[in-house]
Amino acid sequence: MSTTIRSRTTSLAAAVLLVGTLAACAGDDKDDKKEADSSIFEVGLVGxxxxxxxxxxxxxxxxxFGELRDFDPVALIANGLSGGTELAAIYDVLLxxxxxxxKYVGQLADSIEANDDATTYTLTLRDGVKFSDGTDLDADxxxxxxERYLKNGGGQAGLWQRKxxxxxxxxPLTVxxxxxxxxxxxxxxxxxAPGxxxxxxxxxxxxxxxxxxxxYTFDSYAPGEQLVLKANPDYxxxxxxxxxxxxxxxxxxxxTLDVLKAGDADVAVLRDSHVIADAVESDLGGSMNVVSLGVGLVINHREGSVLADPDLRRAIAAALDPxxxxxxxxxxxxxxxxxxFPAESLWGPTDGPEIDLKQAKELVAKAKENGFDGTVRYLGIAKVSQQTGLSIEAMLGRIGIEVKSTYVPGSAEMIEKVFMKHDFDLAGWSFGTPDAAVFPELxxxxxxxxRSNAGGYADTEMDGLIEDLGSAxxxxxxxxxxxxxxxxxxxxIPAIVFGAQPEYVAxxxxxxGVTPHVDSIVLLDDAWLAK
Incomplete structure (x- = not known):
């Protein structure tokens, strides 16, 4: 597999794995159900x-949250759930x-300054910084x-090259x-990752x-067991x-939460709303982040998919109640x-599609008159997506759509069907979009x-709006x-949104001494243990 494909599929794997937790803790106990309460997920430090x-x-x-198996920043779009914290410990980040x-401040670099119209940025490095092999970390x-990141097709290389x-x-100290x-x-x-x-x-x-x-520097890695990094005395x-x-x-x-409570871990990375609520209510401090478009479904827009029909996409959006x-x-x-973007976001609240069963039924009836056979395929991951699939089947059944669900063993098979074979109509997905990276993520x-557009969505007007957002x-x-x-x-209707997703590093x-960073990454250069 080429580096470019590897980096793209790694980032897609993260998207699949993130939404794979959607049903992992689903329960049948009606006494456990509560009205959705988002106040507990306030962004920032807790405790x-x-x-x-x-x-x-x-x-x-x-x-x-997930095992880091490739230690090259080229291999993933780094965030706190895909191994970004581990990579930041090894490489640090420029900002x-x-x-x-x-705001962004110097970390490995000393500072950055933009001109008045944000067309030129001047990065000033710290004098005397060295790599762990003793060579200089200078402007060259x-x-x-x-350049290596771009040549090898890093996850954000396409965006960088465009902008x-x-x-x-x-x-020597200025880029x-x-x-x-x-x-x-x-x-x-x-x-x-580029930094x-x-x-x-x-x-x-x-x-x-x-x-x-x-x-920190790399010490040892045993797949499926542990990664150990040792302190860099020359940091x-x-x-x-x-x-x-x-x-x-x-x-x-x-x-993951249980090992933290039991004292068998010091830090736990969580992305399940119910478990996060448990952690906060248990007075476990941490760093809370909320990503917009965090839970939802990718739609196959490509020719041959029934959901290339915009009326059917609107019908599904009007029927699926988050x-x-x-x-x-x-x-x-x-x-x-x-x-x-919800009210919790810097960019929200925006007004999404309305739930309207009457309109949804009318749109499905219209599609059937035009040849729609009444069936839509849903793709999920075995053991973690069935509850979601059953909910989708029931809600779409009310408007005259029969859902045929398929469950694959894991994220690798999910990526193959979605990204390589395009063998789906709807699939569980996360488009997690932090406030600090709204343009790159969109x-x-x-x-x-x-190259990371998993659904094949193509809309000239949307392209123009996203490009305008990037140059605002x-x-x-x-x-x-x-x-x-x-x-x-x-x-x-590029995709279906079920809601924003809290992420908690407890x-x-x-x-x-833990320092929150962007995308649920935490920096551990100043971390320490009181015991």
Whole structure:
């Protein structure tokens, strides 16, 4: 498999795995159901971390959401659920996102400055920073690493190449980036995978070796068991207080929380609304993030799919009630809604498609008059998607659509059917879109030229609106454009949205110094254990 295909399918695997938790904790106990309550999912830090001077020593045990198996930033669109925290520990990030101010500040780099119209960005590096192999992390190294990322088809390479005209090392500590057009959110790229700078020596051998300038270095990896990183004594910010990090995976959200409660883990990465509510109500501190378009269905728009018919897409959107999905899968906890961006988002609330069974029935009847045979195929993952599938079957049955459900063993098979074979009409999916990356995520998921457009959605007007969003120069312009994107979404129905999705990195009361970053990544250079 080529690197380009590997990176695309890895990012799609994350999308499948994220939504795969949708029904993992579904319960049949009616007493457990509650009215959906989103107030518990307020974005930001929850609780307090220990005060005082960091205690030196110890190993931080992290129970992750998904196992990181490839340590090259090219291989994934890094976020806190796909291995972004682990990669940031090895490579660091050029810029850090401050959730409280919404601004980007220097992390591995010293600072960044944009010109007045956001067409040129000047990145200033810190003097004396070295990779863990002893070589200099200077402007030439930054340019070389990003060029490597682009050449090898990193997950965000297509967007970068479309928006960035050039980059150059102006002097040993300065990199200048020139945009094709104004790009207000370019800094996000340097805070995610492209900004994870890889040393030249990483490619010196036949097999990739993870060599970065982060606070930790690669120690050992046993597939299916654990990843261990050890402290980098030469880290530019000073040697970490911790001796090492250990990442392990528990297959269920409840199991992940249970090991944290039992004291067998210090940090737990959670993406199940019901389990997150349990963690917060149990007074476990952490970092809360909410991603818009976090739960839903990808629609096959390609020729040959019955859902190439926009009337049928509108009918399905008018029939599938997110509140029902939330009640049956998350015991009533969550942020259900058909809108792209909820009130909890910087860009919300927008007004999504309305639930209207009368209109849905009329649209299905019209489609049947035009030859629709009344059946739609739903694709899910075995053991975790059946409850969702049953809900979809029941709700679409009310408007005259018979759903034929197929369940595959796991995400690899899901990707093959959705991305390679296009053998589906509806499939469980997540288009998780954090506020700090709204343009990159919408471009990747829904622009007709994007290689990550899993549904094959192509709409000239939507393309233009997304492109305008990317070149907007003020937050007000972005907000106005997002409103227009929602209007076009309601008309063309690119996908089905069941709601936004909370993500919670929870930790015990013994953990201090964890720094929230973008996309549910946390930075661990200052982390320590009180015990």
């Amino acid at each position: 307090d971390q220990p005060e005082g001077d960091p205690v030196k020593g110890g190993q931080l045990r992290v129970s992750t 850090r996102h401050d959730p409280e101010t919404g 190294a930054v340019v070389a690493s990003i 960035v005209k050039s980059m150059k090392a102006a002097d 200048e980036f020139t945009m094709v057009e104004p790009w207000l959110d370019f800094e996000y790229m340097l805070a995610s 994870m700078i890889v040393a030249a020596s990483a490619d010196a051998k036949a097999k990739f070796t993870p060599v970065g300038a982060g606070p 530019h910010g000073g040697a970490p207080a911790l001796e090492s990090l250990r990442f392990t995976l528990i297959q269920t959200a409840q199991g 509140k029902v999905i939330t009640e049956r899968t998350y015991k009533g906890y969550g942020i259900p809604g058909t809108e792209m 471009y990747d998921s829904f622009h007709s030229s994007s 120069q003020t937050e007000d312009e972005q907000t106005e454009l997002i409103g227009k994107i929602q209007e076009q979404w309601n008309e063309s 930790w015990s009361d013994q953990v201090g």
